[in-house]
Amino acid sequence: MGRFAVRRIAQGFLVIFGVTIMVFVFTRMVGDPVKVMLPLEASPQERAAFKHQLGLDRSIPVQFASYVGQLARGDLGTSLWQRRPAIDIVLEALPRTLELVLAAIALAVLLAIPLGVLAALRPGRTLDRLAVVLSLAGLSIPQFWLALLLILVFAVRIRLFPTAGMGGPEHLVLPMLALALPALGRIAMIVRSSMIDELNQQYVKTADAKGLPRRRIVGVHALRNASIPALTLTGWELIRALAGYSVVVETVFAWPGVGLLANQALDQQDLILLQAIVFVVALMVVLVNVAIDILYKAVDPRIKLV
């Protein structure tokens, strides 16, 4: 366990380091931050001064060293747009994103497991058809479109929920659904297929033969084994929601989380704030990965954490 922890933490650092390098390379070496961040009519003097202010007139290795040094001290720079530490801005938005993403994935998992299990028990029946259709829809429907359709139906046609913004729990419903529905389809599909695999295993026949109640066989024996692939996918969905889909959904619903912030930083051409966002999200992704590994061990004691 100790060696495992060390390895995972090292791997996590590697992920964060890799993301940092990529952001650095693309923002400073491939792109020209001054061109991106200053208006077209800026004079050469203004450009030079701005370059100096950001330290961009130094050599690339020196820039990189100071960049990494700052990161190590938790200093992610000052946002050009809001003129205060970028990390503060990101940390203010983070809880709102976590609220949205966790609520959505929790909803997806809570609905996907019963749906997938019931579909696996009676393949070809109505519930199974529903699960299959939902899965295929979840695989193919783009989040941003689903989000807009939800607004069109539930906020414009039947005025049930507010179109956007943050406030009471009614504001959470539509963005949560937009994130949850595709994930629900995909997780239900995995639960269904791995449940069908498990129900054909010898140990299920043995349990049947010795007269265990069906409920126990399905709910305890098979489900536990089937939950491992589902767990993998759920972790992956969580990561993708944090590092991708939230940008789209938060933008559509004006939900003031990290994703909307990223889009605003983009509009404001604030590369420093964007860098800070990517850094914090990378940290979250690493945490989720570690949490999933620990959960594996809890579900399947055969898994050795090495």
Next chain:
Amino acid sequence: MARTQPDLGKTRRRETEHAAQHQEFLRGRPYDVLRAVQSAVLELRQDKAGLFGVAIVTLLVATAVFAPWLAPHDPAAQSLRNRLAPPFWADGGSMSYPLGADGLGRDVLSRLIFGSRVSLVVGLSVVLLAGTFGILMGLLAGYRGGRFDSVIMRVVDTQVAFPGLLLALVILAAIGPSMTTIIVVLAINGWMVYARITRGVVLSAKETPYVEAAEIVGCRPWRVILRHLLPNLASPLLTLAVLEFARIVLAEAALSFLGVGIQPPQVSWGLMVAQGRDYLFDGWWIITFPGLAIALTVLGVNLFASWLRVAADPQEREKRFARSSSEISQGTMA
């Protein structure tokens, strides 16, 4: 004497091990999803779903190729008199704008038809670029092994752990959005899956007697790689490429929707949805049809992939044959 006899048992054992490993390596994430889709689609009759997939893919390619002849209007032509014209079946709609017109009076159908070109070009270019690089890296890593292998695989693991959209957003913001940059960024985002699967298949195929034999008779490494290892990869990589195509269509649409992908005056389905956001209250059709086009394309390509997986892999085909013939025999017994 016994010592000089070839150990046939060992060889056979190795071959079954190879087959088992081969299966093992196809258990990456895309394949988990694929297997699940397949088992789901089986209930819907594999062939029908496959046919649907093939039809959608054919339609997409045909639309993209023949766009100028199919589109009733110039996709960029504005007509203020016809702005927000509804689709033909709604009140006030007409056949001159079959799927309605957008906020600037541009024909939605024509824009859809031309938008298919962007999806196809971006999808194919990214698959080609990421696939070539990824397969090359995977072949080298798997065949050479050693330090090169561990470095490449470490890079792959690191990149796989961090999904792309946010990173793509930052990179596109830094280097400026255009069709070329979006292709490059999505390729940088996607080469790892090819490398991982290629390496896996190479590692298991490398141990087989025929590759050893090729090495013993003195084939050069590149000949071994291209003639003896690469054919093993045809079926898994083909399926993977099709699956990746679907993922890229979605990614391009999302990036264009966010404004860092395809830029106007070019037409893309994601961009059409973004432009329709302002008219959500006045024209539902502006966002509905491009979204539907994206969803149908991705669905069709996914079904196509699951059909291809069976059609292109002799092992899978055999399994399916066994399954259907056992179903038939069960049917006659009942």
